Amino acid sequence: MKKIIKYGLISLIAVLLIAFGGFYIWSEQTYKPTKQLHALVNEKEWKVQDGFVVIEPKKSNGTGIVLYPGAKVEPEAYAYYSKQLAAKGYTVLIADVAFHFALLDVNKAADAKKLFPQMKQWYIGGHSLGGVAAASYAYKHQDEVEGIIFLGSYPSKSSDFTDIDMPILSLYAEYDGLSTVEKIKENEHLLSKETTMHKIKGGNHAQFGMYGKQKGDKEAKISAIEQQREMATATKQWLDELEKN
Incomplete structure (x- = not known):
């Protein structure tokens, strides 16, 4: 025996x-950042610090943004989007999550706050499964987060923001083959009443970052640069509106 x-x-x-x-x-x-991204963002414009790829503004506005990458996507793939936000004064920290899988490192945002304690407020966001992880953190730390940015993503049923006072920006793409328009709409009921929905016409899933094509995705009808710029513009407008209020 x-x-x-x-x-x-x-x-x-x-x-x-x-x-x-x-x-x-x-x-x-x-999925690694493309040559096109490296042409747009010089490696000197970011620094790797304590588990984050950090892009700092020349003059900080006191607001930090933590981004969780999609599954198996290198954090640097989001550097161009982050660079555009940093140009408006935001300090952006892209998480280098455990095993490149954000759901295994949900509390990574807490490390960002320790790294930049001088920040007055924080937003959190993520791409694909990274958005699910970001929502999970925000749901459990509502008093610490000013708002959530979903990039081709939506919260899980365990993070239901329906009756929660939480500003949310949902950026989704017309030709997203993974977080499809149908899936975004099916899960829209989990978002708060303070949600702004923004559809990127011609965009797809992989172009929420800059890491090339992704299995299961659809062909985009716009370039990665066009999608990235629309993402950044929509995000900055959303943040500007929140600051006015």
Whole structure:
């Protein structure tokens, strides 16, 4: 009997190790920033600091933004979008999450606040599954977050903002093959009454970052630069409106 238990435990451990090894290999096969992004953002314009890719403005407006990447996407892929926000005074921290999977590192935003304690207020956002993770953090820390930015994403049912006073910006794309327009609409009831919906005509899922094509996505009808600029413009307008109020 003892031998059976012993061999059973050994077999279980072996299976778990193989499963973890497979997940680790999968998680390391990441989407990397394109050459086009590197042409738009000089590496000197960002710094890697304590688990974040940080893009700071020349003059800070006292507001920080934490972005969670999509699954298996390198944080630098969001540097151009972040650079445009930094040009308006926002300090942007793109999270380098555990195993490139934001749902395993939901509380990463807390590290950002420790890194920049001088910030007066914080917004949080994310792309795809990164948006799900950002919503989860915001739902549990409502007093610490001024608003949420969804990039081709929406909250899970466990993060229902229907009756919560939380400004939300939902940027979604016409040709998103993963977070489709249909899925965005199906989950719109989970968003707060203070939600602004912005549809990017001609855009797709992968162009919420700049990392090339993604399996399962549709072909975009606009360029990555066009989508990135529309994202940034819509985000800045939304933030400006909140500051007025």
